[in-house]
Amino acid sequence: MIFYLELKDEMIKMNHAVDxxxxxxxxxxxxxxxxxxxxxxxxxxxxEYAGVNLAMINYYYGSKIGVxxxxxxxxxxxxxRTVLENVAGExxxxxxxxNLVRAVTRYLLANSxxxxxxxxxxxxxxxxxxxxxxxxxxxxxxxxxxxxxxLIEKSIGKKQPxxxxxxxxxxxxxxxxxxxxxxxxxxxxxxxxxxxxxYIRLVSHMLLYGLGKAGPGGRSITAGD
Amino acid sequence: MIFYLELKDEMIKMNHAVDxxxxxxxxxxxxxxxxxxxxxxxxxxxxEYAGVNLAMINYYYGSKIGVxxxxxxxxxxxxxRTVLENVAGExxxxxxxxNLVRAVTRYLLANSxxxxxxxxxxxxxxxxxxxxxxxxxxxxxxxxxxxxxxLIEKSIGKKQPxxxxxxxxxxxxxxxxxxxxxxxxxxxxxxxxxxxxxYIRLVSHMLLYGLGKAGPGGRSITAGD
DNA sequence: GTATGCTCAAAACGTACGTTTGATTTTTTA
DNA sequence: TAAAAAATCAAACGTACGTTTTGAGCATAC
Numbered sequence: 182m183i184f185y186l187e188l189k190d191e192m193i194k195m196n197h198a199v200d201x202x203x204x205x206x207x208x209x210x211x212x213x214x215x216x217x218x219x220x221x222x223x224x225x226x227x228x229e230y231a232g233v234n235l236a237m238i239n240y241y242y243g244s245k246i247g248v249x250x251x252x253x254x255x256x257x258x259x260x261x262r263t264v265l266e267n268v269a270g271e272x273x274x275x276x277x278x279x280n281l282v283r284a285v286t287r288y289l290l291a292n293s294x295x296x297x298x299x300x301x302x303x304x305x306x307x308x309x310x311x312x313x314x315x316x317x318x319x320x321x322x323x324x325x326x327x328x329x330x331x332l333i334e335k336s337i338g339k340k341q342p343x344x345x346x347x348x349x350x351x352x353x354x355x356x357x358x359x360x361x362x363x364x365x366x367x368x369x370x371x372x373x374x375x376x377x378x379x380y381i382r383l384v385s386h387m388l389l390y391g392l393g394k395a396g397p398g399g400r401s402i403t404a405g406d
Numbered sequence: 407m408i409f410y411l412e413l414k415d416e417m418i419k420m421n422h423a424v425d426x427x428x429x430x431x432x433x434x435x436x437x438x439x440x441x442x443x444x445x446x447x448x449x450x451x452x453x454e455y456a457g458v459n460l461a462m463i464n465y466y467y468g469s470k471i472g473v474x475x476x477x478x479x480x481x482x483x484x485x486x487r488t489v490l491e492n493v494a495g496e497x498x499x500x501x502x503x504x505n506l507v508r509a510v511t512r513y514l515l516a517n518s519x520x521x522x523x524x525x526x527x528x529x530x531x532x533x534x535x536x537x538x539x540x541x542x543x544x545x546x547x548x549x550x551x552x553x554x555x556x557l558i559e560k561s562i563g564k565k566q567p568x569x570x571x572x573x574x575x576x577x578x579x580x581x582x583x584x585x586x587x588x589x590x591x592x593x594x595x596x597x598x599x600x601x602x603x604x605y606i607r608l609v610s611h612m613l614l615y616g617l618g619k620a621g622p623g624g625r626s627i628t629a630g631d
Numbered sequence: 632g633t634a635t636g637c638t639c640a641a642a643a644c645g646t647a648c649g650t651t652t653g654a655t656t657t658t659t660t661a
Numbered sequence: 662t663a664a665a666a667a668a669t670c671a672a673a674c675g676t677a678c679g680t681t682t683t684g685a686g687c688a689t690a691c
Contacts, residue, residue: 202668217531220445224649234670239650278617301526305587306442318588332617337608344595345605348581349612356577357570362530363543370569380570383562387574391616392503392557427638449679459639464680 203241205231207255210248215294219249219302246304250313253303256295257317261324263288268328279385285354286381293358300355322347353384428466430456432480435473440519444474444527471529475538478528481520482542486549488513493553504610510579511606518583525580547572578609 209231213222224245228235242248267281289296305311326343329350333341357364357380365372434456438447449470453460467473492509495502514521530536551568554575558566582589582605590597 218443218445218527218529220443221529221531223647225647234668235649236651236670237668240668245649274617297526300584301522302443304443304446306446311588311591315588315591318585319592322592333608333612336615336617337611341604341608342595342601344589344592345582345608348585348589349578349609350581352577352579352581352584353574354577355581356573356575359525359577360543360573363536363540364569364573366536366540367544367547367569370567376567379566383558383566383570384574386562387558387613387616389616390561391612391614392499392561448677450677461640461681462638465637470679 202231202233202237205233206238206241206248207251210252211294211298214249214252214302215297219298219304246307246310249298249303250310252295253299253313253317256292256299257320259292260285260288260296260299261317261320264321264324265328268324274332275385275389278389279381282354282385282388283381286377286384289355289358290377293361296355296358301359321351325350350388353388427456427458427462430458431463431466431473432476435477436519436523439474439477439527440522444523444529471532471535474523474528475535477520478524478538478542481517481524482545484517485510485513485521485524486542486545489546490549490553493549499557500610500614503614504606507579507610507613508606511602511609514580514583515602518586521580521583526584546576550575575613578613 206227209227210222213227213230217226224238225235227245227248228238231237238245238248242251263284264281267284268277270277299314299317303310303314305314322343325347329346330341330343333346361372364370370376431452434452435447438452438455442451449463450460452470452473453463456462463470463473467476488509489506492506493502524539528535528539530539547568550572554571555566555568558571586597589595595601
């Protein structure tokens with residue numbers, strides 16, 4: 182369950198925030214926006230799914246877009262924190278990368294709805310929403326510039342803009358979850374814990390060593406380093 | 407300009423297919439759906455942007471969703487062909503990967519609107535549309551299984567499901583273009599030909615060698631192979 | 632020359648949209 | 662416990678939606 186301590190002081194006091202209409206609307210928004218799409222989801226549908234009165238949406242969030250902004254805000258905040266907590270530090274590169282991939286994958290697995298909304302469902306033609314997304318993106322770019330770009334430079338030995346590497350990495354990590362509903366529907370693979378453990382190791386390996394032959398142990402690069 | 411020879415025989419005969427209302431509607435759909443979103447775009451808005459009469463949309467495509475399906479169909483077909491034409495073959499891995507990244511990047515650069523629609527704007531709650539996407543995804547999965555997975559196995563030495571690698575690769579290549587409008591708005595980097603040449607080399611390198619130290623030349627892995 | 636296909640403007644179809652209102656109930660405060 | 666504040670409700674606001682129909686004008690094909 183997701184908490185939003187920064188939203189309203191009163192929510193901190195409450196011990197059943199999950200049952201609060203405000204939270205119910207948010208969860209309904211995540212569920213419906215990520216499936217039907219933001220524009221295709223009606224406020225009546227949203228209210229019914231949340232089990233609250235129609236007027237409560239505008240009462241708590243001001244507008245339908247207010248719900249969207251709350252979702253996007255939560256996602257980017259939590260995503261940034263997840264990346265930051267796992268990419269910083271001084272341990273060996275292999276450990277840090279695998280921890281990062283594991284943490285981000287687990288977060289996206291638990292919050293793929295929010296991710297889809299944040300990445301794909303934002304109506305960028307609304308200036309207010311666009312600026313909202315740009316603001317969060319600047320944060321992520323700063324994060325990439327401080328922690329990821331140095332790694333790239335060590336590898337390629339050339340300065341690379343943070344605008345390049347952030348989306349590439351993000352897309353790499355998010356790609357699976359954007360297609361997850363379709364992958365599940367095809368049904369030729371079971372998306373269980375075993376799958377994701379293998380997935381995390383695959384992505385970590387690709388991130389560290391790429392497709393190039395890395396030797397039988399899969400770690401020949403660092404072994405000879 | 408994009409041609410759709412598979413749509414209708416009559417289009418092949420025409421020498422000004424771009425001016426044809428059918429094509430104008432499709433281009434308008436790509437432009438508007440990718441910016442406002444599919445559900446948020448009205449058919450009157452679509453007709454006006456295309457410069458055709460409102461009734462022409464249903465006349466040619468049956469419904470608003472028909473326009474969407476035509477766009478998605480075109481994208482997946484062209485995307486698959488682009489990947490296939492550049493990943494197959496017997497040349498050195500480095501060359502094939504860089505050619506693949508270059509071709510896909512160029513295609514996505516020219517068709518980022520269609521990509522965004524195909525990846526993000528599909529109303530998956532409509533069974534008909536869902537099945538449409540699943541069908542195309544199966545194709546892509548088969549393609550990945552035949553041409554990409556063998557490369558992975560060479561590197562990691564372990565069988566990996568095609569469902570894993572496809573979306574990871576796709577996300578890696580598409581990530582930048584999903585965020586492109588925001589990147590452009592931030593405006594700290596110019597997305598010109600120079601940028602994309604550097605971008606292609608970065609992604610190719612990451613795909614081949616990852617973030618691991620690849621030596622001063624950036625090719626130490628294959629050099630010692 | 633008449634049939635067929637294409638394009639148009641305009642109108643109407645019923646439905647659904649996001650938001651607001653004002654009254655009513657519940658909770659908090661003093 | 663009485664007054665104030667917050668929360669919840671049903672109903673209505675005007676607008677926009679996707680689609681279909683009408684009837685006319687125009688070109689091309691048989």
